[in-house]
Amino acid sequence: MSQNRLNIEGIMLFEQPFARVPYENYRKVFRTSQKSIEKELGAVQNAAKDLANKERPEDDVEATTKALDGMIARVEGLKRKLSDMQESAGKPTLNVMRERLQHLGAVEQFESQRVPEFTRWADVRLDRWLVDWSLRNGKEKTARMIAAEKGIEKLVDIDLFSDIRRIEDALNRKSCSEALAWCSENKAALRKLKNTLEFDLRLQEYIELARAGKTVEAMAYSKKHLLPWQETHYQQIVQAAALLCYPPSTSCGPYKRLYDPGRWTTLIQSFRLAIYHLSTLPTEPLLHLAMYAGLASLKLPACYNHETKNVDCPVCNPDLGELAKEVPFSHHVNSTIVCRWTRKIMDADNMPMAMPNGQVYSKEAFDDIAAKNDGWVFDPRNPADKCRYSELRKVFIS
Numbered sequence: 001m002s003q004n005r006l007n008i009e010g011i012m013l014f015e016q017p018f019a020r021v022p023y024e025n026y027r028k029v030f031r032t033s034q035k036s037i038e039k040e041l042g043a044v045q046n047a048a049k050d051l052a053n054k055e056r057p058e059d060d061v062e063a064t065t066k067a068l069d070g071m072i073a074r075v076e077g078l079k080r081k082l083s084d085m086q087e088s089a090g091k092p093t094l095n096v097m098r099e100r101l102q103h104l105g106a107v108e109q110f111e112s113q114r115v116p117e118f119t120r121w122a123d124v125r126l127d128r129w130l131v132d133w134s135l136r137n138g139k140e141k142t143a144r145m146i147a148a149e150k151g152i153e154k155l156v157d158i159d160l161f162s163d164i165r166r167i168e169d170a171l172n173r174k175s176c177s178e179a180l181a182w183c184s185e186n187k188a189a190l191r192k193l194k195n196t197l198e199f200d201l202r203l204q205e206y207i208e209l210a211r212a213g214k215t216v217e218a219m220a221y222s223k224k225h226l227l228p229w230q231e232t233h234y235q236q237i238v239q240a241a242a243l244l245c246y247p248p249s250t251s252c253g254p255y256k257r258l259y260d261p262g263r264w265t266t267l268i269q270s271f272r273l274a275i276y277h278l279s280t281l282p283t284e285p286l287l288h289l290a291m292y293a294g295l296a297s298l299k300l301p302a303c304y305n306h307e308t309k310n311v312d313c314p315v316c317n318p319d320l321g322e323l324a325k326e327v328p329f330s331h332h333v334n335s336t337i338v339c340r341w342t343r344k345i346m347d348a349d350n351m352p353m354a355m356p357n358g359q360v361y362s363k364e365a366f367d368d369i370a371a372k373n374d375g376w377v378f379d380p381r382n383p384a385d386k387c388r389y390s391e392l393r394k395v396f397i398s
Helices: 008-053 061-109 118-134 140-150 157-171 177-186 185-191 197-211 214-247 253-259 263-278 286-298 318-324 362-374
Strands: 352-353 361-362 375-379 383-387
Touching: 008 061, 008 157, 061 118, 061 318, 118 140, 118 157, 118 286, 118 375, 140 157, 157 177, 157 197, 157 263, 177 214, 177 263, 185 197, 185 263, 185 375, 197 214, 197 263, 286 318, 352 362, 362 375
Parallel strands: none
Antiparallel strands: 352 361, 375 383
């Protein structure tokens, strides 16, 4: 029973992004609400302070009434804004968090891997990983179809990847507007991570102005958007200023690299890494990480030897074996020896037996062969090599 006991900690290692994504989304809702409260209540407090500082507010009843009405209007507007935000973003995000935590909490109730409930839970997890893989590879329709068919819309991050795809499509069209808007929404988090994506986007917009020969606009753009970064990107800003002296066809190395269209591909990769980091998502699909872990636990040198391959071993499969080349060999404290003929484990009840030629198979295999051949056994890989059953030797593994 202990072999089938669930490794809760191991399972939860894969589920951190699953729980963190809606949490990070709700943090954004909270920060937006907090900014609105600080802005509106700050204005109300200032208006109240102005009224309190008036020597005789009762002398100007109309102005005082107007100020009070303005304060009430601001508070009511804030209330509506917060209510709308809660209904449109806060409550749905909380529902997603609740459903995901309930899904994770269900694992602790399963006694072993063999109970039907865990099998169903694992099937849902696999569906989630398939949706994640589809979204990362641009197959959004497939992802939505799987999510809808399996009823797991709240357990996958389709909206997040839709935003990623929308911004990446804009960058492919050589437009930085959507990515810059995203940077503005997440300015504090990017600054905390010391991420330079916003500067890279601003620099690219400047480069495109220089490419189009719009020198005046490029200089004005640099003054407005690049100079604020001079403390951390001074050398790049100086180099960008000199770019105006070079045409797009230049062969001068530093400026040729700035004009290189391949910079857009780098920007897409930088954006994806930034949003993955902010959303606590791994850079690899979860399906790949799970497969790497499984293949690493099975991979042995024998998997790549044609003579010792096992048809029941996933790593011995040509396709999965190719994928497994990226992971290290497994480390086993206690080895498990499998008979090449019967594909069964050789142990104390099914001991390995050696022929005079040194080939080793299980006792069960030789018993079956000897029963069909009047006490004679042969090497299944070379039937011409025969011996008496009594000539077999037991093999002990130490």
